[in-house]
Amino acid sequence: MDITVIGAGYVGLTTGVAFAELGNNVRFIDIDEEKINKIKEGVAPIYEEGLQEMMERNMSRIKAASSYNEIDGVVFICVGTPSLQDGSINLEYAKEAVENAAKNMEEGLIVIKSTVFPGTTEKILLPIVEKYSKKISIAMNPEFLREGKALHDFLHPDRIVIGIRDEKGERLLKELYKPIDAPVLVTNPTVAELIKYASNAFLATKITFANEIGNLAKLLGIDVYEVMKGVAMDHRISPYFLNAGVGFGGSCFPKDLKALRAGAKKLGYDMLLVDAVLKINDEQPLRVIKLLEKYMDVRNKTIAILGLAFKANTDDIRESRAIPVIRELLKKGAKIKAYDPMAMENMKRVFPSIEYCDSIDKALDSADACLILTDWKEFENIDFQKMRKKIVIEGRRILKNKEGIIYEGICW
Numbered sequence: 001m002d003i004t005v006i007g008a009g010y011v012g013l014t015t016g017v018a019f020a021e022l023g024n025n026v027r028f029i030d031i032d033e034e035k036i037n038k039i040k041e042g043v044a045p046i047y048e049e050g051l052q053e054m055m056e057r058n059m060s061r062i063k064a065a066s067s068y069n070e071i072d073g074v075v076f077i078c079v080g081t082p083s084l085q086d087g088s089i090n091l092e093y094a095k096e097a098v099e100n101a102a103k104n105m106e107e108g109l110i111v112i113k114s115t116v117f118p119g120t121t122e123k124i125l126l127p128i129v130e131k132y133s134k135k136i137s138i139a140m141n142p143e144f145l146r147e148g149k150a151l152h153d154f155l156h157p158d159r160i161v162i163g164i165r166d167e168k169g170e171r172l173l174k175e176l177y178k179p180i181d182a183p184v185l186v187t188n189p190t191v192a193e194l195i196k197y198a199s200n201a202f203l204a205t206k207i208t209f210a211n212e213i214g215n216l217a218k219l220l221g222i223d224v225y226e227v228m229k230g231v232a233m234d235h236r237i238s239p240y241f242l243n244a245g246v247g248f249g250g251s252c253f254p255k256d257l258k259a260l261r262a263g264a265k266k267l268g269y270d271m272l273l274v275d276a277v278l279k280i281n282d283e284q285p286l287r288v289i290k291l292l293e294k295y296m297d298v299r300n301k302t303i304a305i306l307g308l309a310f311k312a313n314t315d316d317i318r319e320s321r322a323i324p325v326i327r328e329l330l331k332k333g334a335k336i337k338a339y340d341p342m343a344m345e346n347m348k349r350v351f352p353s354i355e356y357c358d359s360i361d362k363a364l365d366s367a368d369a370c371l372i373l374t375d376w377k378e379f380e381n382i383d384f385q386k387m388r389k390k391i392v393i394e395g396r397r398i399l400k401n402k403e404g405i406i407y408e409g410i411c412w
């Protein structure tokens with residue numbers, strides 16, 4: 001089948017490259033010329049496990065352009081829907097992408113993959129499409145991939161949700177997803193939109209619940225991971241998303257929960273649970289600084305930060321918990337030496353003037369303390385000998401060897 005993917009970010013690239021791997025012809029459209037040029041050269045503009053290799057394998061079926069002149073087949077809208085000041089989402093990119101696609105099509109199917117508030121597809125995007133043609137159908141097909149495992153998750157999802165209004169569109173999408181072995185839930189676009197938000201809100205709540213129990217465990221002097229091991233043995237709960245730490249970040253959970261809260265408020269409902277989750281998550285990263293301050297006044301001290309990405313195996317720093325930690329330390333007069341295997345270039349845009357080190361050793365050299373904020377595997381075994389004071393505070397549970405250091409875990 002022919003496919004056009006509009007927005008070649010984490011979701012768009014994954015969607016397009018995976019569909020190419022399944023034998024489809026894929027055209028990427030993005031307003032970012034640099035991204036498009038990289039794709040044309042067969043270079044993945046972001047890091048995702050296996051993406052570069054899969055792209056190279058399928059370049060004969062992949063095209064890329066920064067203009068909307070040619071639209072082929074089924075169109076997937078994968079542009080960003082970032083937060084506005086009040087927490088609701090900025091729909092301008094999605095509206096623009098849908099309008100530009102519809103302008104250049106006579107009939108066919110536009111599939112919204114971007115995360116949008118319930119009602120958006122039918123009440124806001126469909127009327128834009130219908131200005132140009134009544135023969136174009138619209139679908140909402142939320143994406144549940146995890147960054148870092150995006151290709152795997154796209155090709156092996158727990159479920160495929162298709163929010164659709166007509167049988168022809170449903171047939172087309174089912175055909176496209178046929179090679180993927182997963183249950184397909186067909187529903188209407190508004191239900192599909194809320195399935196996405198409810199799933200993310202539930203996962204974020206699970207993490208936050210573990211953090212809250214973890215904060216209590218810390219006060220009790222016990223290890224929350226032992227507690228959660230026992231909790232997770234209950235099959236109604238399951239062990240996933242119960243790893244306590246500095247809180248959730250990334251481009252989705254914080255943004256989606258804020259959008260849910262803001263959207264519900266406009267409808268006259270205060271989402272108290274979602275609100276509490278966001279508040280706890282805002283405070284959680286600062287707890288590592290409170291722990292550090294048990295040992296020192298951070299003013300004029302050199303603090304090594306290990307881990308800048310919002311989680312391991314990605315270069316994405318959006319809403320990374322390292323951001324509030326670094327900001328607060330700078331405010332308190334500390335000097336930062338940072339290291340991350342993949343995310344340093346991205347973090348330089350947020351904090352251009354902190355020191356970035358190209359190895360763990362260089363970051364630790366003469367540091368007064370070390371904060372571990374991402375669970376990169378290479379942080380499992382660290383030699384802390386070069387530190388001035390060997391104080392290590394861990395916000396993720398990754399470190400194996402704690403000999404010869406003064407150690408604190410955030411919730412253990």
Ligand code: NAD
Binds near residue numbers: 006079115
């Ligand atoms: P991203 O920021 O990585 O990529 C968005 C891309 O869209 C960018 O390359 C941007 O240049 C491009 N773009 C913006 N406006 C455009 C336009 N008018 N025409 C063409 N291109 C345009 O975003 P992402 O992380 O891939 O997320 C995309 C959507 O998918 C969001 O709604 C997000 O909430 C949702 N989502 C993301 C994830 C994730 O893990 N990243 C998972 C599930 C769902």
